[in-house]
Amino acid sequence: VAAESYSVGLDLGGTNLVAAAYSSKRGILVRTKVFTLAQQGPAKLLNRLAGEAAKVIALAELHPSQIKAVGLGSPGPLDAQRGVILDSPNIKGWKNIAVAQRLGAKLGRRVVLENDAVAAAIGEHRLGAGRGSRLMLMLTLGTGVGGAILVDGKPFRGQGTWAGEFGHMFLSPDGPAIKTGQRGTLEGYASATAIAARARVLMAKNKKSRLWALAEGDLKKVSSRLVHQAFKQRDALATQVWRETAAWLGLGLASLINIFNPERIVVAGGVMLGGSELLALATRAARSRALGRGTGCKIVKAALGDDAGVIGAAELGLRP
Amino acid sequence: VAAESYSVGLDLGGTNLVAAAYSSKRGILVRTKVFTLAQQGPAKLLNRLAGEAAKVIALAELHPSQIKAVGLGSPGPLDAQRGVILDSPNIKGWKNIAVAQRLGAKLGRRVVLENDAVAAAIGEHRLGAGRGSRLMLMLTLGTGVGGAILVDGKPFRGQGTWAGEFGHMFLSPDGPAIKTGQRGTLEGYASATAIAARARVLMAKNKKSRLWALAEGDLKKVSSRLVHQAFKQRDALATQVWRETAAWLGLGLASLINIFNPERIVVAGGVMLGGSELLALATRAARSRALGRGTGCKIVKAALGDDAGVIGAAELGLRP
Numbered sequence: 001v002a003a004e005s006y007s008v009g010l011d012l013g014g015t016n017l018v019a020a021a022y023s024s025k026r027g028i029l030v031r032t033k034v035f036t037l038a039q040q041g042p043a044k045l046l047n048r049l050a051g052e053a054a055k056v057i058a059l060a061e062l063h064p065s066q067i068k069a070v071g072l073g074s075p076g077p078l079d080a081q082r083g084v085i086l087d088s089p090n091i092k093g094w095k096n097i098a099v100a101q102r103l104g105a106k107l108g109r110r111v112v113l114e115n116d117a118v119a120a121a122i123g124e125h126r127l128g129a130g131r132g133s134r135l136m137l138m139l140t141l142g143t144g145v146g147g148a149i150l151v152d153g154k155p156f157r158g159q160g161t162w163a164g165e166f167g168h169m170f171l172s173p174d175g176p177a178i179k180t181g182q183r184g185t186l187e188g189y190a191s192a193t194a195i196a197a198r199a200r201v202l203m204a205k206n207k208k209s210r211l212w213a214l215a216e217g218d219l220k221k222v223s224s225r226l227v228h229q230a231f232k233q234r235d236a237l238a239t240q241v242w243r244e245t246a247a248w249l250g251l252g253l254a255s256l257i258n259i260f261n262p263e264r265i266v267v268a269g270g271v272m273l274g275g276s277e278l279l280a281l282a283t284r285a286a287r288s289r290a291l292g293r294g295t296g297c298k299i300v301k302a303a304l305g306d307d308a309g310v311i312g313a314a315e316l317g318l319r320p
Numbered sequence: 321v322a323a324e325s326y327s328v329g330l331d332l333g334g335t336n337l338v339a340a341a342y343s344s345k346r347g348i349l350v351r352t353k354v355f356t357l358a359q360q361g362p363a364k365l366l367n368r369l370a371g372e373a374a375k376v377i378a379l380a381e382l383h384p385s386q387i388k389a390v391g392l393g394s395p396g397p398l399d400a401q402r403g404v405i406l407d408s409p410n411i412k413g414w415k416n417i418a419v420a421q422r423l424g425a426k427l428g429r430r431v432v433l434e435n436d437a438v439a440a441a442i443g444e445h446r447l448g449a450g451r452g453s454r455l456m457l458m459l460t461l462g463t464g465v466g467g468a469i470l471v472d473g474k475p476f477r478g479q480g481t482w483a484g485e486f487g488h489m490f491l492s493p494d495g496p497a498i499k500t501g502q503r504g505t506l507e508g509y510a511s512a513t514a515i516a517a518r519a520r521v522l523m524a525k526n527k528k529s530r531l532w533a534l535a536e537g538d539l540k541k542v543s544s545r546l547v548h549q550a551f552k553q554r555d556a557l558a559t560q561v562w563r564e565t566a567a568w569l570g571l572g573l574a575s576l577i578n579i580f581n582p583e584r585i586v587v588a589g590g591v592m593l594g595g596s597e598l599l600a601l602a603t604r605a606a607r608s609r610a611l612g613r614g615t616g617c618k619i620v621k622a623a624l625g626d627d628a629g630v631i632g633a634a635e636l637g638l639r640p
Contacts, residue, residue: 135479147579158581159455159616168578168611170571172492182609184571251490251504258488259467259579261478289502291488296479 006062008053008070008109009314011116012036014090018306019052021060022314027127028307030059038091045094050106069110071313072099073119079161083113086161112316115162116309117146118155120302123312124266125153128303133264137256138302139166141249141271145187149260167191171251189248192224192271199227199241209237228274245271246278250285257286257294268302276301326382328373328390328429329634331436332356334410338626339372341380342634347447349380351630358411365414370426389430391633392419393439399481403433406481432636435482436629437466438475440622443632444586445473448623453584457576458622459486461569461591465507469580487511491571509568512544512591519547519561529557548594565591566598570605577606577614588622596621 004025011018017036021029032052038045053070057063074094077086083100104111114122121138124130130138130150140146145167149156157163167187175184176197188194200219203211210230215221230238253265267279283299290297304311324345331338337356341349352372358365373390377383394414397406403420424431434442441458444450450458450470460466465487469476477483487507495504496517508514520539523531530550535541550558573585587599603619610617624631 159583160581163579163581165578165581165611169575170491170609173567173571182574247493251493254502255489255575258485259483261480261483261485263479289490291485 005068005318006060006066007068007314007317008056009310009312009317010049010053010070010072011119011309011313012049012072012074012091013116013309014038014075017048017052018310019056020307020310020314021056021062022311022317024318028311028314029062030056031307031310032056032059036091038094042093042095042097045091046097046099046102046106049103053107064108067109067317069112069317070103070107071112071114071119071316072103073114073116073309073313074099076115077162078113078115080114080118080155080157081161083111085113112313112319114155114313114316115148117164118148118150119310119312119316120268120304120308121148121150121266121312122153122155122315123304123308123310124268124302125150125312126315127311128308129266129300130264133262133298135260135262135264137164137166137260137262137265139252139256139265139267139269141190141192141267141269143191143193143270145185145191146269166252166256169252169255171248171255186248186252190245190252190271192269195224195227195241195245195271196222198244199238202237202241206237210235211238224271225274228278231277232275242278243281246281247285249278249282251289253282253286253299254289254294257290257297262297265297265299266302267299268308272301273305325388325638326380326386327388327634327637328376329439329630329632329637330369330373330390330392331439331629331633332369332392332394332411333436333629334358334395337368337372338630339376340627340630340634341376341382342631342637344638348627348631348634349382350376351627352376352379356411358414362413362415362417365411366417366419366422366426369423373427384428387429387637389432389637390423390427391432391434391439391636392423393434393436393629393633394419396435397482398433398435400434400438400475400477401481403431405433432633432639434475434633434636435468437484438468438470439630439632439636440588440624440628441468441470441586441632442473442475442635443624443628443630444588444622445470445632446635447631448628449586449620450584453582453618455580455582455584457484457486457580457582457585459572459576459585459587459589461510461512461587461589463511463513463590465505465511466589486572486576489572489575491568491575506568506572510565510572510591512589515544515547515561515565515591516542518564519558522557522561526557530555531558544591545594548598551597552595562598563601566601567605569598569602571609573602573606573619574609574614577610577617582617585617585619586622587619588628592621593625 088094147164147166149164172184408414467484467486492504
């Protein structure tokens with residue numbers, strides 16, 4: 001029987017920084033959540049990361065020497081192998097930083113860096129909806145659309161630092177313009193941003209939709225969450241947007257099945273928080289298009305919610 | 321220095337069966353090509369495969385005991401690990417056949433079965449346009465569109481027997497109907513069949529196209545080869561078809577780059593035999609869409625032509 005071992009997980013987001021002390025046998029021991037406050041600059045952010053790590057170690061009544069390593073999930077692009085942040089559009093100044101080395105020096109522990117989407121996938125694979133799957137894809141429908149590929153629980157990185165940018169898979173040669181990227185991608189159809197944008201376009205021609213009341217008459221307040229709420233209230237406009245989103249998502253899922261023949265696809269992100277109808281509709285659409293109806297592939301909703309990233313980061317800290 | 325070792329490669333197609341005796345140091349020693357004659361049934365086909373293997377061994381002046389193993393590339397779906405043909409729409413009766421075991425018994429040698437597209441990819445990786453690449457994708461534009469994924473020269477098989485069905489990647493929610501499969505796939509836009517079909521539709525509205533003369537007034541004679549020929553003669557209709565094909569192919573290549581971040585994509589098949597213009601146009605379209613312009617990925621034309629499959633099959637015969 002292996003002895004219990006410990007790590008720290010850090011999940012860095014544009015808004016929040018989540019930290020956890022973690023046990024190989026008992027999972028999360030202690031969890032904290034603070035604001036990222038990226039505007040204070042990268043030096044202060046490194047201090048805050050070190051501070052939160054020290055805090056969860058103390059709260060879990062561990063000694064730093066008991067921590068095998070600290071896993072950090074961060075938005076990319078980054079070089080996980082070298083432990084360097086290359087760029088990070090959502091965190092100001094978080095660019096060209098040898099974060100594994102610098103944070104490691106502050107903490108006196110080894111620091112393992114990983115892309116936040118990959119970290120979340122590892123979390124779902126270890127303790128969530130991806131458990132036991134040998135080839136797992138993860139699709140995160142949030143502000144953007146992220147992706148990850150895990151083979152036996154380990155990230156598949158293409159030729160170098162990244163792979164699995166499923167949000168940038170093309171589902172059409174054209175499509176609505178989006179801020180980050182090209183027309184016609186899955187991100188342009190199924191991200192929270194895209195869902196809200198499509199609803200806004202339709203609302204301009206339809207003053208009767210419930211969405212107007214839910215958004216208090218302010219187009220800026222329209223979000224994928226509100227669209228989902230209006231859909232639950234059987235609003236026709238929101239139903240149209242939701243069904244279109246499911247159809248595009250289904251098309252993307254069918255392509256992923258035909259390209260990878262995966263065992264499981266785990267779908268996560270803010271768009272999924274409202275309920276399971278979107279995924280049920282999308283799965284039906286995907287099966288009607290996939291080779292052999294994709295019978296070998298389970299399409300499931302993520303199980304760990306916001307904790308997937310910090311669990312995955314902590315798991316990386318336990319690995320040799 | 322490793323000693324020279326020998327294998328036999330068999331490349332089974334709907335029309336032709338190619339066989340080769342192969343050396344680890346000198347490549348193809350002897351090569352034969354006969355008709356497949358699938359209509360005679362699977363028992364005769366197994367005999368023909370065994371006969372061709374024996375013939376190339378004799379022609380190379382080898383003794384059967386010197387042959388490490390026989391590699392067989394066959395159209396699928398098949399189970400490479402178990403050595404069983406599951407189905408094969410293009411070869412009559414070639415279905416539910418334990419070919420590795422049955423052919424192995426006839427020859428007294430181990431037989432390794434592989435999907436023909438994967439075998440061709442292994443050939444290109446070993447001796448052709450994929451040499452030295454650690455993550456290589458292959459795309460074969462023929463009657464249909466096939467694909468393969470090689471990691472360090474070994475096939476990536478998804479959760480089981482297959483992966484890399486890039487022909488069944490969706491580039492649009494609709495699109496022209498095709499015989500095998502769904503609307504809107506890469507196969508429906510960039511296979512030889514799809515290219516000819518699109519030209520025929522346009523020809524009905526354009527009696528001035530050179531294609532009418534090249535096809536001797538017979539729509540049935542229109543092929544992707546003739547469309548390419550008319551394109552070279554600057555025919556407007558053929559140019560339109562060729563440019564549209566390149567745009568769709570470019571969209572598919574951009575998706576593959578964003579999904580895999582591969583080192584190399586090798587494009588093969590009958591559609592590529594005419595020349596390099598299609599791939600040059602498609603590559604430009606792909607780079608305008610791919611993340612970071614796909615600078616890390618080389619997109620190249622296959623180098624081994626019809627020999628890729630038999631070389632790959634023979635290479636598999638050399639492996640442990």
